[in-house]
Amino acid sequence: MFKNQYIQQRIAKAKNIQDLGHNPYSNDSTRDTTISQFHYVNSDVETLDEKRDEKRVSTVAGRIKFFRLMGKASFIKLEDESGILQIYVTRDNLPEGFYNNIFKKNVEVGDIIEVKGYPFVTNKGELTLHVSDLNILTKSISPLPEKFHGITDKEMRYRQRYLDLIMNSDVKKTFHTRSKVISLTRRFFEDKGFLEVETPMMHPIAGGANAKPFVTHHNALGIDRYLRIAPELYLKRLIVGGFEAVFEINRNFRNEGMDATHNPEFTSIEFYWAYKTYKDLIEVTKEYFNYLFEHLNLPKILPYGDMEVNYGNFTEVRLIDSLHTIGDVPKEICEDKDKIIVFLKSRHIDVNEKMNLGQLQGELFDEFVEEKLIDPTFITHYPVEISPLARRSDAEPHLTERFELFIAGREIANAFSELNDPLDQLERFEGQMSAKDNGDDEAHEMDADFVNALSYGMAPTAGQGIGMDRLVMLLTNQHTIRDVLLFPAMKPQQSELEEDKA
RNA sequence: GUCCUGUUAGCUCAGCUGGUAGAGCACCUCACUUUUAAUGAGGUGGCCGAUGGUUCGAAUCCAUCACAGGACACCA
Numbered sequence A: 001m002f003k004n005q006y007i008q009q010r011i012a013k014a015k016n017i018q019d020l021g022h023n024p025y026s027n028d029s030t031r032d033t034t035i036s037q038f039h040y041v042n043s044d045v046e047t048l049d050e051k052r053d054e055k056r057v058s059t060v061a062g063r064i065k066f067f068r069l070m071g072k073a074s075f076i077k078l079e080d081e082s083g084i085l086q087i088y089v090t091r092d093n094l095p096e097g098f099y100n101n102i103f104k105k106n107v108e109v110g111d112i113i114e115v116k117g118y119p120f121v122t123n124k125g126e127l128t129l130h131v132s133d134l135n136i137l138t139k140s141i142s143p144l145p146e147k148f149h150g151i152t153d154k155e156m157r158y159r160q161r162y163l164d165l166i167m168n169s170d171v172k173k174t175f176h177t178r179s180k181v182i183s184l185t186r187r188f189f190e191d192k193g194f195l196e197v198e199t200p201m202m203h204p205i206a207g208g209a210n211a212k213p214f215v216t217h218h219n220a221l222g223i224d225r226y227l228r229i230a231p232e233l234y235l236k237r238l239i240v241g242g243f244e245a246v247f248e249i250n251r252n253f254r255n256e257g258m259d260a261t262h263n264p265e266f267t268s269i270e271f272y273w274a275y276k277t278y279k280d281l282i283e284v285t286k287e288y289f290n291y292l293f294e295h296l297n298l299p300k301i302l303p304y305g306d307m308e309v310n311y312g313n314f315t316e317v318r319l320i321d322s323l324h325t326i327g328d329v330p331k332e333i334c335e336d337k338d339k340i341i342v343f344l345k346s347r348h349i350d351v352n353e354k355m356n357l358g359q360l361q362g363e364l365f366d367e368f369v370e371e372k373l374i375d376p377t378f379i380t381h382y383p384v385e386i387s388p389l390a391r392r393s394d395a396e397p398h399l400t401e402r403f404e405l406f407i408a409g410r411e412i413a414n415a416f417s418e419l420n421d422p423l424d425q426l427e428r429f430e431g432q433m434s435a436k437d438n439g440d441d442e443a444h445e446m447d448a449d450f451v452n453a454l455s456y457g458m459a460p461t462a463g464q465g466i467g468m469d470r471l472v473m474l475l476t477n478q479h480t481i482r483d484v485l486l487f488p489a490m491k492p493q494q495s496e497l498e499e500d501k502a
Numbered sequence B: 001g002u003c004c005u006g007u008u009a010g011c012u013c014a015g016c017u018g019g020u021a022g023a024g025c026a027c028c029u030c031a032c033u034u035u036u037a038a039u040g041a042g043g044u045g046g047c048c049g050a051u052g053g054u055u056c057g058a059a060u061c062c063a064u065c066a067c068a069g070g071a072c073a074c075c076a
Helices: A005-019 A035-041 A098-106 A154-159 A161-167 A169-191 A232-241 A278-295 A319-325 A337-346 A357-368 A422-437 A448-455 A468-476 A494-501
Strands: A058-070 A073-080 A083-090 A112-121 A127-138 A215-218 A223-227 A245-253 A265-274 A301-304 A307-310 A315-318 A377-380 A402-407 A410-417 A461-467
Touching (some): A083 A112, A098 A127, A232 A245, A232 A265, A265 A278, A278 A402, A301 A468, A461 A468
Parallel strands (some): A083 A127
Antiparallel strands (some): A058 A073, A073 A083, A112 A127
């Protein structure tokens, strides 16, 4: 490590700084303002007669992004989290020898320095700090990427996110938005009286979703555990226990492929609300989106790639209706298993003939409807066969009281009135087990303790999950999940594998 | 998992049908006290992703592998 010639050069400079009596990793910062604050407080300097105010002395700190050395004076662009500021450094305003021997020879782009001085406006009209004192805080020994093009290599941006953040300030904005979305979500539900809880990430049975789990091992107990694929079954146990409104914002882990919309670990919110139904959740979801848009100061119509999504236009459609009204699937085939199979085959879509009617309707939806749902659309009344945890509709027992919310052609939320009949739940687990025997390796496992919990009685409850990563993607117009995750999952590189062996 | 396209200096990229490796920025030396991707002069810097093969000769052609990006398949 650090064999590169440029790094060696910079290590030598750090040593020079040390030898000349200054700590290249000094800890005694006396910063008294941020760069944006400096701009704000001194915005009037250009109106002053002298275009300067030598009495307003302040100290700012930051990383050097540009370095323009012109003999006995230099202009530097200094960046902190709040913004960027030009500073003007001259030989005659610094202690004897400092400019020529320490500053000019050993300070460069990438270093973090602190400067004290007064504000003035240059001939070109830029507010600048006139430096009377300069302190090197951190010597950077690796050179930064090129100042104009920055880094564009996606692999480097994801693997070395710190470099991406240094070079591409827009990236910071995305993560600021992400942080606000999480924080606003928490506040929205707390204000409604929900209790935030933390349930296990390591499960003896991976339940609550159709997905393949990661397996880990507990040495002391000598048993395998699954990283959770969903918190659902634990949150509902809490409703049984008497909490009436709970939510959890945290990671789920699914052992599946990675692409633009899938990362092995992803963040969701799940919330459960006793004495409510899926219809209440439709209302609360609209309210939640309004709340986010208001507090993020976003317009109701947002671009997403080529699309324009109108967040003022939420609609509801029953799944079976959406097949022909939106998907243009002939109405007469939608209730007939064999006709659907023939139809799917005629469109050259692989179809598993063991599928039941509800599963086939789900296939039709995925193929012909989903991508057409641009404005927010609640698809309701899912077939019971593809909703193993949802409550049946009293009026139409083959359907469930469930919806999924689609935006920009993608599922963003899944919600239903929860199944609370313990015997029905037991039967559905048994149905899932036979699906597993038929080769569906993502079917639910039997969770006897969960059924047992329901046997004590769970109040009628509505529950919902929202994919936070995908929500942030929509709000920030990002088209890969890797751009809303600070450290997306990446395959190890060759050198990392070799280090692992050693 | 399949297909397509990439991988050349610290970074951004050239490099044509095989003939000793190029530019800009950065870095080093020099000049320059109001610059804006500062400027001018000179210079250093490469296991051309990895391993094999074809060839007198490979960054270039072929094969395998690794990683990345995109598309498809599966999923949220």
